[in-house]
Amino acid sequence: MIARDNGGPAWRPRLVALDVDGTLPAWTEVETPADEPAGSRILAALYGVLAAGAHIVLCSGRAPGGITRVVDRLGLLDRVDDRMWLIASNGAALCRYAPLEVVHSETFDARPAVHALLARNPRALVAVEHESGYRLTAPFPDGELPGDMIVTRLEELLAEPVGRVVVRDPAATPEEFVALAAEVDLPGVDAAVGWSAWLDLTPAGVSKASGLRHVCAALGLTATDVLAIGDGRNDIEMLRWAGRGVAVEQAPEDVLAAADATTAPAEEDGVAQELARWFPC
Numbered sequence: 001m002i003a004r005d006n007g008g009p010a011w012r013p014r015l016v017a018l019d020v021d022g023t024l025p026a027w028t029e030v031e032t033p034a035d036e037p038a039g040s041r042i043l044a045a046l047y048g049v050l051a052a053g054a055h056i057v058l059c060s061g062r063a064p065g066g067i068t069r070v071v072d073r074l075g076l077l078d079r080v081d082d083r084m085w086l087i088a089s090n091g092a093a094l095c096r097y098a099p100l101e102v103v104h105s106e107t108f109d110a111r112p113a114v115h116a117l118l119a120r121n122p123r124a125l126v127a128v129e130h131e132s133g134y135r136l137t138a139p140f141p142d143g144e145l146p147g148d149m150i151v152t153r154l155e156e157l158l159a160e161p162v163g164r165v166v167v168r169d170p171a172a173t174p175e176e177f178v179a180l181a182a183e184v185d186l187p188g189v190d191a192a193v194g195w196s197a198w199l200d201l202t203p204a205g206v207s208k209a210s211g212l213r214h215v216c217a218a219l220g221l222t223a224t225d226v227l228a229i230g231d232g233r234n235d236i237e238m239l240r241w242a243g244r245g246v247a248v249e250q251a252p253e254d255v256l257a258a259a260d261a262t263t264a265p266a267e268e269d270g271v272a273q274e275l276a277r278w279f280p281c
Contacts, residue, residue: 092163
């Protein structure tokens with residue numbers, strides 16, 4: 001078991017692992033650092049982390065290209081000497097950027113799990129990432145998936161091993177999907193429910209935490225060196241694993257319970273408030 005420091009007075013993070021959507025929400029929309037929302041302190045806080053010699057790793061359920069867009073918008077590459085590490089697809093893709101390179105990936109046969117879920121909820125939509133977007137059984141609600149959308153038959157969608165599958169039902173509730181994931185036998189698969197009736201399927205044992213283990217090994221760090229901040233159920237393993245795990249205040253109760261501490265909502269610069277404790281700027 002990892003001995004958690006939990007942010008004691010002698011501790012300082014050497015790596016900051018940040019969820020994107022819901023944790024850095026403004027930066028999913030703006031285009032450049034010049035467009036930072038008025039009064040926001042996020043950029044100054046992130047730049048302070050890098051100036052102190054610590055690493056920033058963005059960790060997301062997004063496909064790699066969806067994370068690189070956020071890196072570009074934050075202007076982080078101008079402040080690092082080497083390529084950044086990124087964790088995409090909830091840990092199924094470990095990347096370096098820029099240029100973008102997937103240096104480690106995990107895949108699985110999603111057919112048994114998806115068919116089991118669709119047997120219980122046949123109206124659900126299914127999507128799989130591809131290089132520039134998603135292949136999906138039918139269109140998702142506007143704005144939910146970035147990139148190109150290619151409608152594809154289910155069997156063709158799942159014909160090859162994949163790193164991550166999204167199952168979505170706009171007519172259902174998150175609570176219904178939490179119950180669905182608990183009730184359906186999903187051998188060899190890990191499932192995480194989002195803020196809506198959205199279910200991410202990844203290979204068993206693959207998570208943002210498993211991706212961070214790879215990154216820390218490459219950098220000569222350990223879990224105790226990591227400060228992790230997130231707001232979603234796909235952040236739970238990462239928050240538990242890190243030396244200090246911090247949940248954004250609006251997170252679901254099970255996410256809050258997994259964290260050592262909470263910070264203010266994303267719209268109130270919660271990330272900047274937490275980072276300022278360790279990297280004054």
